[in-house]
Amino acid sequence: MKQSLILVGAILVSTSLTGVAYAETSGMRIALSNNYAGNSWRQAMLESWEKVTSQAVADGIVAAVDTFTTADQEVPTQAAQVQNLILQGYDAIVINAASPDALNGAVKAACDAGIVVVSFDGVVSEPCAWRVAVDYRQLGQQQLDYLAGRLPDGGNLLEIRGLAGTSIDNLIHEGIADGVKTHPNFTIVGEATGDWDQATAQRAVSTVLPSLPEVDAIVTQGGDGYGAAQAFRAAGRDVPIIIMGNRQDELAWWQEQRDANGYETWSGTIAPGVSTLAFWVAQQILDGKEIPKDVIVPYLTVTQETLDEAVANTPVGGVANKEYSQEEAIQAIEDNL
Numbered sequence: 366m367k368q369s370l371i372l373v374g375a376i377l378v379s380t381s382l383t384g385v386a387y388a389e390t391s392g393m394r395i396a397l398s399n400n401y402a403g404n405s406w407r408q409a410m411l412e413s414w415e416k417v418t419s420q421a422v423a424d425g426i427v428a429a430v431d432t433f434t435t436a437d438q439e440v441p442t443q444a445a446q447v448q449n450l451i452l453q454g455y456d457a458i459v460i461n462a463a464s465p466d467a468l469n470g471a472v473k474a475a476c477d478a479g480i481v482v483v484s485f486d487g488v489v490s491e492p493c494a495w496r497v498a499v500d501y502r503q504l505g506q507q508q509l510d511y512l513a514g515r516l517p518d519g520g521n522l523l524e525i526r527g528l529a530g531t532s533i534d535n536l537i538h539e540g541i542a543d544g545v546k547t548h549p550n551f552t553i554v555g556e557a558t559g560d561w562d563q564a565t566a567q568r569a570v571s572t573v574l575p576s577l578p579e580v581d582a583i584v585t586q587g588g589d590g591y592g593a594a595q596a597f598r599a600a601g602r603d604v605p606i607i608i609m610g611n612r613q614d615e616l617a618w619w620q621e622q623r624d625a626n627g628y629e630t631w632s633g634t635i636a637p638g639v640s641t642l643a644f645w646v647a648q649q650i651l652d653g654k655e656i657p658k659d660v661i662v663p664y665l666t667v668t669q670e671t672l673d674e675a676v677a678n679t680p681v682g683g684v685a686n687k688e689y690s691q692e693e694a695i696q697a698i699e700d701n702l
Contacts, residue, residue: 390651392428393456395644399434400443400463400487401528404562404588405612409637409684410461410486417641417688426691427648431455438528440467447471450480457481457647461640462489465532481650485643486635487531495656497643499635499664501533505540508584508608509548511631515606519550520581523573523605525559525566525593527586537586544584554578559589563614567592574600582606587634590615610634611667611685616676623672632667632675638688645694657701 397414401407411432418430433450435442440463448471450458458475462468462484469491475482476493485497512522524541527534545551555577559566566589574596583593587610597604604622609615609632622628642662650656665685667675679685689697 390427390648391425393651394429394431394454395427395457395459395647395651396450396453396455397430397432397640397644398443398446398450398458398460398462399432400461401438402434404560405614405682406561406588406610406634406637406684409686410640413638413686413688414640414644417638417690418644421644421648421691430644435463438463440464440530444468444471447475451475451478455480457483457651459483459485459640459643459647460487460489460494461485462487462532464530465490465535481647483643483647483650485639487533492658495646495650495658495660497639497646497660497662499639499662501536501635502540502543504633504635504664505537505542505584506544506547507633508541508631509544509551511608512551512582512584512606513548515629516551516581519548519552521554521578522551523555523557523570523577523580523583523593524553525557525570525583525585525589527559527561527589529558534586541584551582554580559586559592561586561588561610563588563590563592563595563612565589565592567596570596571599574602580605582608584608585610588612590632591618594618604628606630608632609667611636611665611675611679613676613679613681613683613685616667616672616679616685620672620676623669629669631669632685633664634684635662636665636687637684638686642689642694642697645689645691646698648691649695649698654698656698660698660701662697 443463472491482494488496557569570593585608590607590609591614611634675685
């Protein structure tokens with residue numbers, strides 16, 4: 366039996382590597398359903414999506430790729446959007462979801478209509494859909510592991526939450542809670558909601574800061590580190606260790622502070638170009654390939670040693686990024702088999 370399983374796995378990998386097509390995708394249409402575009406990460410995500418998918422259309426790999434972003438962040442709006450995409454007859458829907466569970470009815474309706482659904486970043490729990498994401502819980506835990514190395518005696522933490530109700534916010538928060546259990550000499554002394562946006566984070570931190578004791582470090586979700594630093598500076602308080610989320614303004618500020626006073630921290634988040642991996646996963650499923658329901662990819666990190674390279678390669682107003690070619694996507698899929 367073991368030899369048979371090994372043989373089946375080898376056949377699957379061999380088929381993927383040879384690029385043999387089981388179904389023709391050149392006449393197929395793929396839609397992106399996106400629930401939010403209000404920060405630099407989402408803008409970079411959409412830019413990567415447009416760059417890679419427009420080339421795929423030009424190359425004749427698929428017939429069309431269309432992008433739909435909701436006017437608000439509400440689940441009913443995105444559910445209605447998905448229902449509309451079903452009526453329009455798309456072959457696949459790639460979705461960055463407003464909720465892990467509340468969209469399951471619309472997702473199931475799409476699956477029942479024969480539409481391939483691939484969720485990414487904000488994934489869905491409906492079993493018929495595929496999921497492309499990083500281990501967000503581990504990302505939260507990693508922040509505490511890093512801080513434990515920097516602050517062996519522990520300290521007070523401010524936690525900045527992301528977009529309320531999303532799977533991403535919940536999982537990173539849970540990972541941070543796991544990290545505090547692992548390193549109990551750290552204490553969460555305050556919480557602010559930053560919506561993954563620097564301006565929002567700055568306002569939220571400024572609001573809670575007067576009531577907080579000394580803060581030794583800030584744990585974050587991305588898109589909030591620079592805003593938090595500005596809030597502390599405006600309040601005349603020493604800036605603690607702030608975990609960053611790969612945004613260009615965060616990285617540039619970190620580099621500036623490192624050069625001025627030796628400031629050290631760590632940065633990590635999912636690359637915006639994960640949208641392009643989700644696109645290729647959808648295309649490969651339409652092409653008849655066997656794809657695991659969960660495709661987990663590493664999150665993108667920046668360290669003190671790689672900071673200069675990251676700043677040099679990240680456009681102003683952007684996010685450190687990685688986009689996927691079809692070949693890289695196939696390899697990522699095989700890594701999850």
